[in-house]
Amino acid sequence: MRTRGGVLLANIIAGLGLGYTVTNIGFGDYAELNRMFTFQDLRMFLAFAGAVGIIVCVFALLRVRRTPGRIHAGVIPGAMLFGTGWAISGGCPAIPIIQVSSGYLPALVTLAGVVVGMRLCRWANGRYFQLDSGSCGL
Incomplete structure:
Protein backbone atom coordinates (compact mmCIF):
# COMPACT_ATOMS: atom_id res chain seq x y z
CA MET A 1 0.00 0.00 0.00
CA ARG A 2 1.35 3.40 -0.98
CA THR A 3 1.07 6.23 1.47
CA ARG A 4 0.48 9.85 0.54
CA GLY A 5 3.82 10.76 2.11
CA GLY A 6 5.64 8.13 0.06
CA VAL A 7 4.04 9.29 -3.17
CA LEU A 8 4.81 12.93 -2.31
CA LEU A 9 8.44 12.07 -1.55
CA ALA A 10 8.75 10.13 -4.81
CA ASN A 11 7.29 13.10 -6.72
CA ILE A 12 9.68 15.53 -5.02
CA ILE A 13 12.68 13.34 -5.83
CA ALA A 14 11.53 12.89 -9.44
CA GLY A 15 10.93 16.65 -9.76
CA LEU A 16 14.36 17.51 -8.38
CA GLY A 17 15.94 14.99 -10.73
CA LEU A 18 14.05 16.43 -13.69
CA GLY A 19 14.98 19.99 -12.73
CA TYR A 20 18.65 19.06 -12.32
CA THR A 21 18.71 17.26 -15.67
CA VAL A 22 16.83 19.98 -17.55
CA THR A 23 19.11 22.67 -16.14
CA ASN A 24 22.29 20.78 -16.96
CA ILE A 25 21.33 20.04 -20.55
CA GLY A 26 20.55 23.72 -21.16
CA PHE A 27 16.77 23.62 -21.44
CA GLY A 28 16.48 26.33 -18.77
CA ASP A 29 18.44 28.89 -20.83
CA TYR A 30 16.30 31.02 -23.16
CA ALA A 31 19.09 31.41 -25.76
CA GLU A 32 19.60 27.62 -25.85
CA LEU A 33 15.86 27.03 -26.19
CA ASN A 34 15.66 29.57 -29.01
CA ARG A 35 18.43 27.74 -30.90
CA MET A 36 16.59 24.47 -30.36
CA PHE A 37 13.19 25.84 -31.44
CA THR A 38 14.69 27.28 -34.61
CA PHE A 39 16.44 23.95 -35.33
CA GLN A 40 19.91 25.50 -35.11
CA ASP A 41 20.56 22.87 -32.45
CA LEU A 42 18.81 19.49 -32.63
CA ARG A 43 19.29 18.50 -28.96
CA MET A 44 15.67 19.20 -28.01
CA PHE A 45 14.35 17.19 -30.94
CA LEU A 46 16.72 14.34 -30.07
CA VAL A 52 9.47 8.64 -26.86
CA GLY A 53 11.82 5.70 -27.47
CA ILE A 54 12.24 5.11 -23.74
CA ILE A 55 8.50 5.23 -23.04
CA VAL A 56 7.82 2.83 -25.93
CA CYS A 57 10.29 0.37 -24.36
CA VAL A 58 8.79 0.84 -20.88
CA PHE A 59 5.26 0.33 -22.22
CA ALA A 60 6.42 -2.81 -24.03
CA LEU A 61 8.10 -4.18 -20.88
CA LEU A 62 5.03 -3.43 -18.75
CA ARG A 63 2.73 -4.71 -21.51
CA VAL A 64 0.70 -1.51 -21.52
CA ARG A 65 -1.94 -1.65 -24.22
CA ARG A 66 -3.97 1.39 -25.06
CA THR A 67 -6.67 1.51 -27.67
CA PRO A 68 -6.61 4.79 -29.55
CA GLY A 69 -9.82 6.64 -28.89
CA ARG A 70 -11.48 9.79 -30.01
CA ILE A 71 -9.29 12.89 -29.71
CA HIS A 72 -10.54 15.27 -27.03
CA ALA A 73 -12.02 18.45 -28.54
CA GLY A 74 -9.53 20.65 -26.72
CA VAL A 75 -6.36 18.86 -27.86
CA ILE A 76 -5.72 20.74 -31.11
CA PRO A 77 -6.43 24.31 -29.89
CA GLY A 78 -4.71 23.53 -26.60
CA ALA A 79 -1.62 22.20 -28.35
CA MET A 80 -1.49 25.29 -30.57
CA LEU A 81 -1.75 27.64 -27.59
CA PHE A 82 0.78 25.60 -25.60
CA GLY A 83 3.27 25.58 -28.48
CA THR A 84 2.84 29.30 -29.12
CA GLY A 85 3.36 30.11 -25.46
CA TRP A 86 6.37 27.83 -25.30
CA ALA A 87 7.96 29.48 -28.35
CA ILE A 88 7.33 33.01 -27.03
CA SER A 89 8.38 32.42 -23.43
CA GLY A 90 11.13 29.90 -24.04
CA GLY A 91 9.65 27.07 -22.04
CA CYS A 92 6.77 24.89 -21.01
CA PRO A 93 5.33 25.52 -17.53
CA ALA A 94 8.18 23.61 -15.84
CA ILE A 95 10.97 25.63 -17.47
CA PRO A 96 10.11 29.02 -15.88
CA ILE A 97 10.14 27.37 -12.46
CA ILE A 98 13.64 26.09 -13.20
CA GLN A 99 14.64 29.52 -14.54
CA VAL A 100 13.39 31.30 -11.40
CA SER A 101 15.16 28.79 -9.15
CA SER A 102 18.33 29.47 -11.15
CA GLY A 103 17.98 33.22 -10.50
CA TYR A 104 16.42 34.25 -13.82
CA LEU A 105 13.66 36.47 -12.42
CA PRO A 106 12.06 37.54 -15.76
CA ALA A 107 10.62 34.01 -15.81
CA LEU A 108 8.17 35.23 -13.16
CA VAL A 109 6.35 36.98 -16.02
CA THR A 110 6.04 33.62 -17.80
CA LEU A 111 4.70 31.98 -14.64
CA ALA A 112 2.15 34.80 -14.31
CA GLY A 113 1.16 34.13 -17.94
CA VAL A 114 0.68 30.43 -17.18
CA VAL A 115 -1.65 31.27 -14.27
CA VAL A 116 -3.60 33.85 -16.32
CA GLY A 117 -3.86 31.38 -19.22
CA MET A 118 -5.25 28.64 -16.98
CA ARG A 119 -7.78 31.04 -15.49
CA LEU A 120 -8.84 32.25 -18.96
CA CYS A 121 -9.16 28.64 -20.08
CA ARG A 122 -11.42 27.83 -17.14
CA TRP A 123 -13.53 30.92 -17.84
CA ALA A 124 -13.83 30.20 -21.59
CA ASN A 125 -14.51 26.52 -20.92
CA GLY A 126 -17.28 27.32 -18.46
CA ARG A 127 -18.84 29.94 -20.69
CA TYR A 128 -18.46 28.46 -24.18
CA PHE A 129 -17.11 24.92 -24.37
CA GLN A 130 -18.15 22.87 -21.30
CA LEU A 131 -15.33 20.36 -21.80
CA ASP A 132 -14.28 18.14 -18.91
CA SER A 133 -12.78 19.93 -15.90
CA GLY A 134 -9.23 18.62 -16.45
CA SER A 135 -8.79 20.31 -19.81
CA CYS A 136 -7.40 23.58 -18.39
CA GLY A 137 -4.44 22.36 -16.36
CA LEU A 138 -4.28 22.67 -12.61
Missing part, protein backbone atom coordinates in the same frame (compact mmCIF):
# COMPACT_ATOMS: atom_id res chain seq x y z
CA ALA A 47 15.80 14.56 -26.38
CA PHE A 48 12.10 14.25 -27.18
CA ALA A 49 12.77 11.43 -29.65
CA GLY A 50 14.80 9.66 -26.97
CA ALA A 51 12.00 10.14 -24.44
Whole structure:
Protein backbone atom coordinates (compact mmCIF):
# COMPACT_ATOMS: atom_id res chain seq x y z
CA MET A 1 0.00 0.00 0.00
CA ARG A 2 1.35 3.40 -0.98
CA THR A 3 1.07 6.23 1.47
CA ARG A 4 0.48 9.85 0.54
CA GLY A 5 3.82 10.76 2.11
CA GLY A 6 5.64 8.13 0.06
CA VAL A 7 4.04 9.29 -3.17
CA LEU A 8 4.81 12.93 -2.31
CA LEU A 9 8.44 12.07 -1.55
CA ALA A 10 8.75 10.13 -4.81
CA ASN A 11 7.29 13.10 -6.72
CA ILE A 12 9.68 15.53 -5.02
CA ILE A 13 12.68 13.34 -5.83
CA ALA A 14 11.53 12.89 -9.44
CA GLY A 15 10.93 16.65 -9.76
CA LEU A 16 14.36 17.51 -8.38
CA GLY A 17 15.94 14.99 -10.73
CA LEU A 18 14.05 16.43 -13.69
CA GLY A 19 14.98 19.99 -12.73
CA TYR A 20 18.65 19.06 -12.32
CA THR A 21 18.71 17.26 -15.67
CA VAL A 22 16.83 19.98 -17.55
CA THR A 23 19.11 22.67 -16.14
CA ASN A 24 22.29 20.78 -16.96
CA ILE A 25 21.33 20.04 -20.55
CA GLY A 26 20.55 23.72 -21.16
CA PHE A 27 16.77 23.62 -21.44
CA GLY A 28 16.48 26.33 -18.77
CA ASP A 29 18.44 28.89 -20.83
CA TYR A 30 16.30 31.02 -23.16
CA ALA A 31 19.09 31.41 -25.76
CA GLU A 32 19.60 27.62 -25.85
CA LEU A 33 15.86 27.03 -26.19
CA ASN A 34 15.66 29.57 -29.01
CA ARG A 35 18.43 27.74 -30.90
CA MET A 36 16.59 24.47 -30.36
CA PHE A 37 13.19 25.84 -31.44
CA THR A 38 14.69 27.28 -34.61
CA PHE A 39 16.44 23.95 -35.33
CA GLN A 40 19.91 25.50 -35.11
CA ASP A 41 20.56 22.87 -32.45
CA LEU A 42 18.81 19.49 -32.63
CA ARG A 43 19.29 18.50 -28.96
CA MET A 44 15.67 19.20 -28.01
CA PHE A 45 14.35 17.19 -30.94
CA LEU A 46 16.72 14.34 -30.07
CA ALA A 47 15.80 14.56 -26.38
CA PHE A 48 12.10 14.25 -27.18
CA ALA A 49 12.77 11.43 -29.65
CA GLY A 50 14.80 9.66 -26.97
CA ALA A 51 12.00 10.14 -24.44
CA VAL A 52 9.47 8.64 -26.86
CA GLY A 53 11.82 5.70 -27.47
CA ILE A 54 12.24 5.11 -23.74
CA ILE A 55 8.50 5.23 -23.04
CA VAL A 56 7.82 2.83 -25.93
CA CYS A 57 10.29 0.37 -24.36
CA VAL A 58 8.79 0.84 -20.88
CA PHE A 59 5.26 0.33 -22.22
CA ALA A 60 6.42 -2.81 -24.03
CA LEU A 61 8.10 -4.18 -20.88
CA LEU A 62 5.03 -3.43 -18.75
CA ARG A 63 2.73 -4.71 -21.51
CA VAL A 64 0.70 -1.51 -21.52
CA ARG A 65 -1.94 -1.65 -24.22
CA ARG A 66 -3.97 1.39 -25.06
CA THR A 67 -6.67 1.51 -27.67
CA PRO A 68 -6.61 4.79 -29.55
CA GLY A 69 -9.82 6.64 -28.89
CA ARG A 70 -11.48 9.79 -30.01
CA ILE A 71 -9.29 12.89 -29.71
CA HIS A 72 -10.54 15.27 -27.03
CA ALA A 73 -12.02 18.45 -28.54
CA GLY A 74 -9.53 20.65 -26.72
CA VAL A 75 -6.36 18.86 -27.86
CA ILE A 76 -5.72 20.74 -31.11
CA PRO A 77 -6.43 24.31 -29.89
CA GLY A 78 -4.71 23.53 -26.60
CA ALA A 79 -1.62 22.20 -28.35
CA MET A 80 -1.49 25.29 -30.57
CA LEU A 81 -1.75 27.64 -27.59
CA PHE A 82 0.78 25.60 -25.60
CA GLY A 83 3.27 25.58 -28.48
CA THR A 84 2.84 29.30 -29.12
CA GLY A 85 3.36 30.11 -25.46
CA TRP A 86 6.37 27.83 -25.30
CA ALA A 87 7.96 29.48 -28.35
CA ILE A 88 7.33 33.01 -27.03
CA SER A 89 8.38 32.42 -23.43
CA GLY A 90 11.13 29.90 -24.04
CA GLY A 91 9.65 27.07 -22.04
CA CYS A 92 6.77 24.89 -21.01
CA PRO A 93 5.33 25.52 -17.53
CA ALA A 94 8.18 23.61 -15.84
CA ILE A 95 10.97 25.63 -17.47
CA PRO A 96 10.11 29.02 -15.88
CA ILE A 97 10.14 27.37 -12.46
CA ILE A 98 13.64 26.09 -13.20
CA GLN A 99 14.64 29.52 -14.54
CA VAL A 100 13.39 31.30 -11.40
CA SER A 101 15.16 28.79 -9.15
CA SER A 102 18.33 29.47 -11.15
CA GLY A 103 17.98 33.22 -10.50
CA TYR A 104 16.42 34.25 -13.82
CA LEU A 105 13.66 36.47 -12.42
CA PRO A 106 12.06 37.54 -15.76
CA ALA A 107 10.62 34.01 -15.81
CA LEU A 108 8.17 35.23 -13.16
CA VAL A 109 6.35 36.98 -16.02
CA THR A 110 6.04 33.62 -17.80
CA LEU A 111 4.70 31.98 -14.64
CA ALA A 112 2.15 34.80 -14.31
CA GLY A 113 1.16 34.13 -17.94
CA VAL A 114 0.68 30.43 -17.18
CA VAL A 115 -1.65 31.27 -14.27
CA VAL A 116 -3.60 33.85 -16.32
CA GLY A 117 -3.86 31.38 -19.22
CA MET A 118 -5.25 28.64 -16.98
CA ARG A 119 -7.78 31.04 -15.49
CA LEU A 120 -8.84 32.25 -18.96
CA CYS A 121 -9.16 28.64 -20.08
CA ARG A 122 -11.42 27.83 -17.14
CA TRP A 123 -13.53 30.92 -17.84
CA ALA A 124 -13.83 30.20 -21.59
CA ASN A 125 -14.51 26.52 -20.92
CA GLY A 126 -17.28 27.32 -18.46
CA ARG A 127 -18.84 29.94 -20.69
CA TYR A 128 -18.46 28.46 -24.18
CA PHE A 129 -17.11 24.92 -24.37
CA GLN A 130 -18.15 22.87 -21.30
CA LEU A 131 -15.33 20.36 -21.80
CA ASP A 132 -14.28 18.14 -18.91
CA SER A 133 -12.78 19.93 -15.90
CA GLY A 134 -9.23 18.62 -16.45
CA SER A 135 -8.79 20.31 -19.81
CA CYS A 136 -7.40 23.58 -18.39
CA GLY A 137 -4.44 22.36 -16.36
CA LEU A 138 -4.28 22.67 -12.61
